[in-house]
Amino acid sequence: MAATLKGVLQGSLADNVKNSKILVVGAGGIGCEVLKDLVLTGFKTIEVIDLDTIDVSNLNRQFLFRKEHVKKSKSQVARESVLKFNPDVDIKAYHDSVMSPDYDVNFFKQFTLVLNALDNRAARNHVNRMCLAADIPLVESGTAGYLGQVTVIKKGLTECYECQPKPPQKTFPGCTIRNTPSEPIHCVVWAKHLFNQLFGEDDPDQDVSPDTEDPELTAEAGQSALQSEAKTDEIGGIERKSTRVWAMNTGYDPEKLFNKLFRDDIKYLLSMETLWKKRRPPQPLNMTQLPSDTDGNSSAIRDQRQWSVKECANVFSDCLGQLKKELATQGDGGMLVWDKDDETALDFVASVANIRAHIFGIAMKTRFDIKSMAGNIIPAIATTNAIIAGLIIMEAIKILSGKIKSCKTVYLNRVPNDRNRLLVPCTLDPPNPKCYVCAPKPEVTVVVNCTRFKVGALQDKVLKSYLGMVAPDVEIDDGKGTIIISSEEGETEENNDKFLSDFGIRNGTRLKCDDFLQVYSLVVTIAHVEKLEEEKEFEVVGDLSELQPQEEQQQAANGSKPHNGGDKADEKEEEDDLMLIEEEEFEEEQQRMEEETRTTRKRKASSETEPTTKRSKTAEAQAAAGDNDVIEIS
Structure with missing residues (x-):
């Protein structure tokens, strides 16, 4: 051509x-x-x-x-x-x-x-x-x-x-990841969080320890677990809130770490009895007493055969040693970044995810399958x-x-x-007059609890992650020009752990948000509520709701909630917002997209140049995760 x-x-x-x-x-x-x-x-x-x-x-x-x-x-x-x-x-x-x-x-x-x-x-x-x-x-x-x-x-x-x-993109509640996984993808997310806890950015929002604030727990349920909110518990004397520090103090000892993650923490979860009334309870593992199962397809290549639990434990042990050495080369304060194309990092996640899956009675997956899930490959x-x-x-x-x-x-x-x-x-469709990017005066409304939502979360989860800004500056439109977020490094860093209410931000407060790199300005109106349902930290509503996909508009008409902009399990970076894409599901989604496309364009039988009135969101949701050449359909 x-x-x-x-x-x-x-x-x-x-x-x-x-x-x-x-x-x-x-x-x-x-x-x-x-x-x-x-x-x-x-x-x-x-x-x-x-x-x-x-x-x-x-x-x-x-x-x-x-x-x-x-x-x-x-x-x-x-x-x-x-x-x-x-x-x-x-x-x-x-x-x-x-x-x-x-x-x-x-x-x-x-x-x-x-x-x-x-x-x-x-x-x-x-x-x-x-x-x-x-x-x-x-x-x-x-x-x-x-x-x-x-x-x-x-x-x-x-x-x-x-x-x-x-x-x-599909995300999962933190309590599901930490307490009650039921799908392979839950175990993969947990394994990636563990990698970051041990070798990467030790993010409290990605803690792998059992979650005692699980909404399924009642005042009387799991009392022994709930009473151990202090730094140590009676099972092993483990400092729950510092997985990395604890691991470093053990010298990244494979057996101690294995037994902490897959025996002691599981016993801790079992003490939360309410969680297991309608679920299969997990089965703790001890590294010296692993099941002697063997792989029935040992002739297959390593990526495509199912590893046994014992093999996963061996891979886990080997990876700990290699990753420990890599981390040491980064110097004080250094960290590793998980990469699906890093053999050791992928082996670590594959072994850990499969061990956890075995414990919870979830189907184990091949290394190839886990790479697809962890790397969002289509x-x-x-x-x-x-x-x-x-x-x-x-x-x-x-x-x-x-x-x-x-x-x-x-x-x-x-x-x-x-x-x-x-x-x-x-x-081509004309510009959407309500677009929060290209409209003459872009505006959105963000619903939060101003007394519990921090400035750092506003910057990272709302402005950067959800609204796509790169280096935002935020000024309160109060006549005083109070700046709460600055793109200049260190200038407003002390504000990150303060709540919005600490700056007088309340229901109806307007924030002027600018990104000078993108030459982009946006007005955010704050709507204060005492509590958002389903563990949401914030919602984006108002004019943006007019841009919702048709299925979300239908939900709204039926009394459903607006789109959730921030689950507790939201990942910091898009590549960590994982979704499960099985081969048969991918085929079904493709067929759905094609059917939607045919239905939408049926009225174009006489002319194929009329404006599009419906966009397919199915393939887009798949492709949004993306590998290097798997591109999002908009």
Whole structure:
């Protein structure tokens, strides 16, 4: 396709292509295909940015990379590879995060077009806002298995990426993770939390100890457990609130740590008798008395055979020693970051998750399955990426030809529609006047208990995580200009542990929130309530409710609650918001998306260019988690 396009581009359009400057954000599955198409179509000046490095698992579909490139920068290797297609192209590669302050609005203004090939929602939100601020057209894209989508975003002309809210990612209550897991994914989340407790950021919100504040416990239930809120308990004398400190004091001794996590803590949970009246109680394990089960499929490769409990314990012990050494190389105050492509880190999570699953009578999973769950991996199809990349280039050429109004949102289906077509184009939707990003005066309402909600939570969980800001500044609109959050490091850090009420923030208080990196301003109105149900810490309501997906609107009509913006189990980073995607479930979700697409566009039988009135959220919810080339469908 690219070679054909290069041959037919003539006159002013060919000059526009040659003289344009393109930014490609992401050099994974779609990014590799886009870069190849760009250099073969005649584009001469390209810059590409990607933070990731090449993994062996990328090689089956990211064709610009070879085995010798593993662990090298994706953007830099992609540059070297595509130059072999056309050495006359000027390509600059950045091995960096597009969300770095180095790439401000002036950086974006130097480009003619921005092409997104990203793998996570936070970066998408950020690039969307930067392109709006710079008034540069953005071509957004995504794939999920055989499904794909390409759309064009232009300030004032089309919807922005955030005009239609994305479904919340699946999270789990902290008490479920810590006390009563019932699915493999619960054990995987717990195992990742344990990794952070031992080697990473010791976050109290991700504590792996039994939760004595479980709402299922009553005043009389589990009395022996509830009375041990002090730092130590009678079972082993373990300091419950400092798992990392305790582990360090033992020298990360495998047997002591194993028995603490899988024997003593389980006995502690069993003392909470109410939890087990309607559940199978967990069975404590002792490292020296493990079941002698054997693997019935020992001929399978290590990733795809089921490890025995004893093998998991051995892997756990080996990983502790290796990770302890890695942590020591980080120096005082250093930490490790969990990465699904780090063999030792993945082995640790796989072994720990399976041991915990065995204890709670949950089906154990292979290392391959756990990597998919822990890394939020969705099957990626190379041909889908190639098709979507070709569509990106075609939309880019329309923009360069001065025909941006003729651009479409194009959906790639797995099966033909009623008109026997796999590709379904739809007219771009206009901006949503209630969008909290691109509206003339963006506003939202946040419901919290001002006497219990801290400023640090407002910054991290509401503004950064939920509303997508990178470096927010917050001023109380009280006539005094009181600043409670500053993007300047250390300037307002002492406010983080103070409650909103400590600053006179109450029902009806308005907060002016600015992100100077994104050139983005938002007014947040605080609505105070004494208690939110279902362990919620906050809710986002008001104008934003008008942007809810249709299914959420229906729930609201039936008396359901607004979208939960912050469970106790919400993860700090999107990659930790895990969802379980089994193979059969993925097939069902794809079929659902295709059925929704057919239903939505049935009225387009006579014309395929009418505005879209319904968006499929199913594949988006899957793809939002994303691997390097598994892109969110918006």
